[in-house]
Amino acid sequence: MKWLEICIHTSNEAIEPVSNILNELGTSGVVVKNSLDLLKDRKTTLGEMFELNPRDYPTEGAYIKTYIPDNIKSESTISKIRDSIIDLQQFDINIGKNEITVDAVDEEEWSTAWKKYYKPVQVSDKITIRPTWEEYKPSKEDELIIQLDPGMAFGTGTHPTTKLSLIALEQSIQTDDLIIDVGCGSGVLSIASVLLGAKQVQAYDLDDVAVNSTKINSELNHAEHKIIATKNDLLKDIHNTQADIIVSNILAEIIVKLSTDAWHNLKMGGLFITSGIIEDKKDLVMDDLLEKGFDIMKVNDMDGWVSIIAKKVRKE
Numbered sequence: 001m002k003w004l005e006i007c008i009h010t011s012n013e014a015i016e017p018v019s020n021i022l023n024e025l026g027t028s029g030v031v032v033k034n035s036l037d038l039l040k041d042r043k044t045t046l047g048e049m050f051e052l053n054p055r056d057y058p059t060e061g062a063y064i065k066t067y068i069p070d071n072i073k074s075e076s077t078i079s080k081i082r083d084s085i086i087d088l089q090q091f092d093i094n095i096g097k098n099e100i101t102v103d104a105v106d107e108e109e110w111s112t113a114w115k116k117y118y119k120p121v122q123v124s125d126k127i128t129i130r131p132t133w134e135e136y137k138p139s140k141e142d143e144l145i146i147q148l149d150p151g152m153a154f155g156t157g158t159h160p161t162t163k164l165s166l167i168a169l170e171q172s173i174q175t176d177d178l179i180i181d182v183g184c185g186s187g188v189l190s191i192a193s194v195l196l197g198a199k200q201v202q203a204y205d206l207d208d209v210a211v212n213s214t215k216i217n218s219e220l221n222h223a224e225h226k227i228i229a230t231k232n233d234l235l236k237d238i239h240n241t242q243a244d245i246i247v248s249n250i251l252a253e254i255i256v257k258l259s260t261d262a263w264h265n266l267k268m269g270g271l272f273i274t275s276g277i278i279e280d281k282k283d284l285v286m287d288d289l290l291e292k293g294f295d296i297m298k299v300n301d302m303d304g305w306v307s308i309i310a311k312k313v314r315k316e
Contacts, residue, residue, distance in 0.1 A: 002070040005103045006078065011061045011096030012036060012304070013278055014088060016159055017251065018064050018095075020185075021084045024207050025077060027066040032159075034062040036303065061096040070104060078102060091253050124167045127192055132220065144195040147220045148186060164300050164307035165249045165275040166192050171298070172271050172309060173197055177244035180204070180265060182234055182258060187214030187227065189247050194223040202241065204232040235261035242266070247273040252281035256288040263292050266312045271297070275307040282306045 006027070010018050012034060019030050035058050057063065068077050081100070088095055120136040122128045129146045130136045138145060169189065173179070175197040181190045184203035193201050203214050214229040232238065235246075235258060246262045248255060255274045262272050272294060277285050279301065285308060286296055293314035300307045 003067050003105050004070045004074055004078075005105045006066050006068065006081065007101045007103070008064045008081075008085065009058055009061060009097045009099040009101075010064060010085070011094045014085075014093055014095045015062050015064065016161055016276065017088050017091075017093060018085055019159075021081065021088075022064070022066045023209060025080055025084070026209065027068050027077075029067060031065040032062055033057050033065070035060055036062075067105070091251055093251070123163045124170045126170055127166055127195070129188065144192070146188060146191050146195065148188060148217055149220075160302040160305040161249050161275045161277075161307070162188060164302055164305060165189050165247055165273065167300060168273045168275070168298075168307050168309050169193055169196060169245070169247060172245060172273065174244065175199075178202075178241070180235070180238075180241060180243045180246040182246060182248040182262075183210075183250045183254075184214045184229060185210050185249070187217040187229065189249065190214060190227045190229070191218060191221045191223050193245075193247070194226045195221070198245075199226065201227045202238075202243070203227055203229040204235070204238070205229075206231065206233050234258050235265055238265060240264060243270060245271045245273060247275075249275040252277045252285050255285050259288055259292045259294075263294070263312055268312055270312050272310045272312065273307065274310070275305070277306040277308065279304050279306055282308075 008018060015032055015034065019032065022030050033056055068074055085095055085098055115133060118131045120128055120130045120134055126142060127144045127146060129148055132147050132149045166189065169192055173193060173196040176199040179193040179198045179201045181201055181203040184190055184205045187203060190201040190203045205211050208231060211229045211231050218224040218227040238261065243266055246266055248258060266272060274285060289296065289310045293312060294310035295313045296308060297311050298309040
């Protein structure tokens with residue numbers, strides 16, 4: 001079977017939303033070659049892509065590669081990818097050069113080659129994410145291992161916004177907390193919540209692929225009995241759940257649309273953990289949260305991205 005390799009030259013800011021677009025359109029696997037990876041000061045190789053060849057990377061921004069079958073639908077899929085990426089500009093996202101190249105590849109060539117870019121990644125003090133095909137021995141007694149297949153859906157723990165979300169959850173979750181995960185993606189945040197002691201997670205996503213991936217990955221990690229994954233538009237028509245924590249790793253502009261519903265679905269003193277925020281839009285989100293009745297408890301940052309932990313403090 002013949003396949004097409006699609007390579008998108010985009011900005012660092014657009015890596016996650018472009019990856020999401022590709023997964024939502026049902027492409028097979030996503031490989032990100034970020035120019036910033038060549039500049040990192042590596043104290044350990046754990047979780048990093050190895051054998052980095054500078055010739056494979058752009059001088060600025062990132063290459064995002066994915067694969068689709070070479071058939072009568074391929075031209076339509078490529079057109080949808082182009083249009084969807086251009087549409088990101090309405091959210092004030094810099095899509096960079098947005099150069100798209102397409103090359104034909106054999107199935108054998110791509111089906112397993114991309115796996116070499118993924119190794120176990122330690123994303124917080126306790127949490128390590130292990131691709132399903134990789135062997136890994138925990139380095140400490142209290143280490144929590146999440147098994148994921150990076151080819152299944154976005155949110156594999158390697159992007160700073162996901163790492164920030166996981167770090168915030170580790171800092172915040174108490175035993176038997178009720179968690180809501182808005183925009184659950186692959187389910188990595190939902191699974192981490194269960195491993196950290198949550199009694200139940202309500203996971204929502206508008207994308208059927210994401211909901212299904214959350215269910216599959218929950219089963220991989222024996223957490224399906226505590227995670228309820230449902231298709232939903234943010235928290236629309238979800239009323240007064242009284243969660244202990246709501247976590248959402250999405251765009252800043254979407255967070256401000258979500259914040260009112262998040263406030264209503266949190267118990268007093270509950271936490272709203274937000275990520276997916278670029279540094280330039282930190283104030284936009286913080287000002288909105290303060291206006292809606294939250295106090296800012298903590299702000300974490302990584303590689304130009306920001307995560308905010310806010311507490312519900314004001315009554316209606």
